[in-house]
Amino acid sequence: MQHTTVKPLGDRVLVKIKDAEEKTAGGILLPANAQGKPQGGEVVAVGEGKSVGKCKVDVSVKLFVQTGAQVVHSKYAGTEVEFNGSKHLILKDDDIVGILETDEVKDLKPLNDRVLIKVAEAEEKTAGGLLLTEATKEKPSIGTVIAVGPGPLDEEGNRKPLSVMPGNTVLYSRYAGNDFKGKDGSDYIALRASDVMAILS
Numbered sequence: 624m625q626h627t628t629v630k631p632l633g634d635r636v637l638v639k640i641k642d643a644e645e646k647t648a649g650g651i652l653l654p655a656n657a658q659g660k661p662q663g664g665e666v667v668a669v670g671e672g673k674s675v676g677k678c679k680v681d682v683s684v685k686l687f688v689q690t691g692a693q694v695v696h697s698k699y700a701g702t703e704v705e706f707n708g709s710k711h712l713i714l715k716d717d718d719i720v721g722i723l724e725t726d727e728v729k730d731l732k733p734l735n736d737r738v739l740i741k742v743a744e745a746e747e748k749t750a751g752g753l754l755l756t757e758a759t760k761e762k763p764s765i766g767t768v769i770a771v772g773p774g775p776l777d778e779e780g781n782r783k784p785l786s787v788m789p790g791n792t793v794l795y796s797r798y799a800g801n802d803f804k805g806k807d808g809s810d811y812i813a814l815r816a817s818d819v820m821a822i823l824s
Contacts (some may be wrong), residue, residue: 626706631713634689638664638696641705641709662801663723666692668712677681688716693723695731695813698801706755720801720813721772728803728811733772737808738787738819740766741794742810764797765823766812794821 631637641664666688687770688694700718731739734735743765768791774782800814810817 629668629704629706629711629713631668631670631752634716635670636666636694636714636716637668638694638701638712638721639667640664640667640712640719662698663693663695664712666690666694670706670716673716676713688719688722693700693805695720695723695801726806727771728805729807729809731803731811731813733770733813735772736769736785736816737772737813738785738816739770739803739811741769741791742766742812742817744814764795765781765792766795767792771816772793786814787819787822793819794823795819 629637630716651802667690669688669690696712697718697720698712701712701714704713706810717735720730720737721739723731729739734741768787768789770789771787774784777783795812795814796818798819802811803811803813805811
């Protein structure tokens with residue numbers, strides 16, 4: 624049976640998946656298994672919202688996510704559906720990491736408790752002066768906060784501000800979040816504020 628429309632309910636959002644890049648930056652064609660699972664797409668429809676906490680505050684995802692917005696979502700989130708010849712994802716609003724108003728990762732506007740971090744460069748040499756190859760370089764888990772979301776909702780439906788701010792140098796959990804390569808060649812990561820372990824100064 625062919626469905627032509629899908630109406631998301633509650634705090635769910637319908638996103639049309641962007642096609643995976645089939646070529647590398649250098650123009651090399653990638654096999655399907657080497658293509659990164661696309662983590663973004665266009666919002667097609669938004670649910671009516673949800674109630675939060677004791678006060679039953681109606682929190683509409685529409686406050687942040689509009690139809691037509693380009694969004695980035697958590698890697699393995701959502702349920703994939705195919706209709707009208709395109710692949711779509713039905714996601715919870717909390718699975719949306721942020722909104723991309725340009726095609727620059729550094730302009731990502733994080734949502735809820737998400738934080739965008741510019742990753743510090745990996746060390747090229749060991750303490751003893753040995754040069755490290757790409758494969759042996761430790762993935763750094765230190766970076767600079769570029770942008771922060773408005774914070775999570777408490778039981779009364781109020782936003783609880785995050786404890787990190789743009790400009791903070793932070794230590795974060797190594798295997799958390801979504802990694803991105805910026806057009807400037809820098810690495811960025813978007814993760815939950817709870818995955819930030821410490822502010823360094």
